[in-house]
Structures are given as structure tokens and as C-alpha cells.
Amino acid sequence: MYKQVFGVSMGSKLSPLLAEIFMSNFEVEAEGNKLFPRIWKRYVDDIFALVKERTLTQTLDFLNSRHTTIKFTVEKEVEGKLPFLDLLITRKDNNKLKFGIYRKPTSTDRYITADSNHFGGQKQAAFHSMADRIFNIPMEEQEFLAEKETIYKAAELNGYDKQFVDKILRKHERKKHRRDATTLIPENEEIRRVGLPFYPTITNPLKHTLRRYGINIAHKSVNTLRELLVNLKDKVPQDEQAGIDKIPCKDCDAVYIGQTRRKVKVRLKEHRRAVEMNKTSESSVATHTVSNQHEIDWDKAGLIKSINKIGLLNAWESMYIATAKQPLMNDDDAPINLILFNLTTGRK
Ligand SMILES: [Zn+2]
Numbered sequence: 001m002y003k004q005v006f007g008v009s010m011g012s013k014l015s016p017l018l019a020e021i022f023m024s025n026f027e028v029e030a031e032g033n034k035l036f037p038r039i040w041k042r043y044v045d046d047i048f049a050l051v052k053e054r055t056l057t058q059t060l061d062f063l064n065s066r067h068t069t070i071k072f073t074v075e076k077e078v079e080g081k082l083p084f085l086d087l088l089i090t091r092k093d094n095n096k097l098k099f100g101i102y103r104k105p106t107s108t109d110r111y112i113t114a115d116s117n118h119f120g121g122q123k124q125a126a127f128h129s130m131a132d133r134i135f136n137i138p139m140e141e142q143e144f145l146a147e148k149e150t151i152y153k154a155a156e157l158n159g160y161d162k163q164f165v166d167k168i169l170r171k172h173e174r175k176k177h178r179r180d181a182t183t184l185i186p187e188n189e190e191i192r193r194v195g196l197p198f199y200p201t202i203t204n205p206l207k208h209t210l211r212r213y214g215i216n217i218a219h220k221s222v223n224t225l226r227e228l229l230v231n232l233k234d235k236v237p238q239d240e241q242a243g244i245d246k247i248p249c250k251d252c253d254a255v256y257i258g259q260t261r262r263k264v265k266v267r268l269k270e271h272r273r274a275v276e277m278n279k280t281s282e283s284s285v286a287t288h289t290v291s292n293q294h295e296i297d298w299d300k301a302g303l304i305k306s307i308n309k310i311g312l313l314n315a316w317e318s319m320y321i322a323t324a325k326q327p328l329m330n331d332d333d334a335p336i337n338l339i340l341f342n343l344t345t346g347r348k
Contacts, residue, residue, distance in 0.1 A: 020044065026066065035062040047072075048084045087137065100143040101133065101150070109150075114159030124168060127155065131172040239265035243307040244316050247271060247285050249329070251294040256285045256329040259317040261310065264303040272298065288329040 023042060030036045035058060039050035051059050056074070063072045075082065080091040088102035103109075111126040112118050134147050148169070155165045210216070240263045247256040247268070260267035274283035278290050289296060305316055318334035 035059050098140050099137050101147045109154040109157055111158050127168050131168045135172045135176040238303050241306040243303050244305040244320050246304045247301040248297045249294050250297040253326045254329050255326045257320045259313045284329050284331040
């Protein structure tokens with residue numbers, strides 16, 4: 001009775017964090033059942049599992065019966081082979097597994113070419129990841145050599161010479177030997193990173209200096225002279241940006257702090273209209289002016305933090321609310337309850 005290798009993937013793509021929480025819980029609950037595969041290796045929502053062929057349908061029914069919202073689908077091995085993530089897993093005659101690198105049939109082996117205007121590290125990145133993989137996946141001689149060949153070919157195709165690959169491979173081979181010799185994490189792998197733009201004349205000397213202090217530079221590429229010389233952000237006027245806005249009262253210390261996804265001037269206009277019309281239901285700024293008979297200092301109202309990533313709006317708004325020294329006009333709590341901030345600022 002041989003075991004069937006199969007890969008499972010979930011129907012809906014949850015965010016990785018949600019998928020992780022959901023699936024961990026799913027596994028804990030399902031693990032006790034005799035139908036739960038004994039070998040079950042999951043990466044986010046892709047699962048590699050070993051199941052006896054005759055129980056495959058039963059196992060799948062079991063998994064799918066656990067929850068109405070997720071649907072598991074199966075990809076079975078074909079001629080003893082099954083791709084999983086970037087691995088090609090092969091079941092040998094003795095039922096042991098062997099590993100190779102899997103490339104999608106559509107893979108073109110196109111990387112940043114040797115003649116392009118990129119920082120050296122960026123050109124090497126794809127080859128470093130391939131080299132890391134070749135030394136860390138337990139491949140057999142044949143697969144190892146085939147993959148090495150593929151790396152050399154990919155390099156050639158993109159204009160790099162053999163020495164370019166030799167150097168990278170040697171580096172990873174040495175790293176592997178060091179790692180195999182100890183269980184300690186090498187000191188040089190606990191490294192901090194800072195992001196800096198790449199200016200060849202400055203970056204290279206700086207890199208060596210910072211390296212001595214355990215800091216690595218991650219390069220942001222500067223592609224054009226214009227990017228190098230012009231800070232494009234400065235070109236957008238303050239009131240045309242999105243972010244966190246602040247509206248102070250003229251007659252007391254109170255301020256309103258809020259987020260706007262649209263231009264701040266549009267958001268301010270809405271608040272202003274609500275104040276003028278006494279529409280307390282539309283703006284907590286209006287609530288403040290109406291209930292206290294105060295006026296707003298519109299000249300001092302405006303953006304306090306420009307934000308261009310929607311995902312950061314709640315965090316910044318909460319931070320400003322939690323750390324505000326003045327009383328707030330806001331009706332609602334901060335979108336994120338920052339317990340530490342609240343403790344330190346004495347807010348509830
Ligand atoms: Zn006031």
C-alpha cells in the first residue's frame with residue numbers, strides 16, 4: 001500500500017496573517033482525528049500532505065466538512081512527482097522522497113541583465129536566492145547538478161559570466177559549511193538593515209563603515225537624475241495630500257484629530273460646512289462649536305502628517321490621538337486601542 005502525495009490549497013486567498021491564524025486553529029482542532037494526514041506541511045495556505053490513496057476521498061471530505069468557508073482542493077502526484085511551492089517532490093521506488101527545484105513551465109529565466117543600470121546587489125539578488133536554495137534543499141547529486149547547470153544558463157542568458165555565478169555559489173557553499181558545523185546562529189546573520197538610496201560614490205565606502213557596526217544597507221534604487229535631485233513629495237502642496245489632520249479651537253485648548261483618505265482641503269471644507277450649518281451629526285468639530293459656543297481656528301487647521309499608504313492611516317491617527325496633550329473634540333475612540341500609549345498618557 002503506497003502513500004499518495006498530495007498538495008492542498010485553500011479556495012480563498014486570505015491575508016497571510018489571517019490565513020496563519022485560521023489554519024493553525026484548524027490544524028489544532030483537526031489533528032486528533034484519524035483522518036487527518038500524518039504528514040502535513042503547510043506554507044501559508046499551501047499544504048503538502050501524505051495520505052494513503054484509498055483514503056484520499058475520505059480525507060478530503062473530512063477536511064472540507066470542518067468548515068463551510070474553506071474548500072480544500074487536491075493536486076495529486078503525477079508519475080510520482082508533485083510540485084509544491086518552488087520544490088519538485090518525487091516519490092522514489094522505495095517510497096522515500098527526493099527534492100528538486102520546480103520552475104513553472106512559463107518561467108523565462110529572465111532577471112535583471114548584466115548591462116542594466118542597477119546596483120550590483122540587485123543584480124545578484126536573484127542568483128543569491130537560487131544559490132541559497134541549492135545548498136539548503138536536501139537534493140541528490142543529480143538534481144543538484146541539474147540546478148547548478150540551470151543557474152549558469154540563466155546567468156549566461158542575462159549577460160553574466162561564469163565567474164559571477166562561481167563567486168555567488170562559493171559564498172553560499174561556505175555559509176552552508178559554517179552552518180553545518182555549529183548550531184549557533186552566526187553573528188553576521190543578526191544584522192540590522194537601513195534603507196538608503198544608492199549613490200555609488202557615497203554608498204560603497206559608507207557600506208563598509210556601517211558593516212563594522214553590524215548594519216547593512218538595503219538599497220533603494222535611484223533610477224533617474226530627476227529622482228536623485230528632486231524630492232517629488234515636496235511638489236504636492238500640503239492641503240492636497242492625504243493623512244492626519246488637526247483642527248484647533250480658537251476659544252479653548254481642544255483639538256480635533258482625524259484621518260482623511262482624500263485631500264485634506266476637501267475634508268476640512270466638509271468640517272467647515274458642518275460647523276457653519278450646525279450639523280453636529282456630521283462632524284464632532286460641529287458638536288464642539290455648538291455645545292460650547294466656540295469658534296474654530298481655521299487658519300491653524302490642516303495636515304499634521306502626510307501619509308501615502310492607506311494601511312498606515314489608522315495607526316498614525318491612533319498614535320496622534322493617544323499622544324495628544326490637548327483635550328480632544330473627537331466623539332469616537334481611536335481606531336486602534338494603543339494600550340501602552342494610553343497608559344503612558346493617562347487616557348482611557
Ligand atoms: Zn473650544
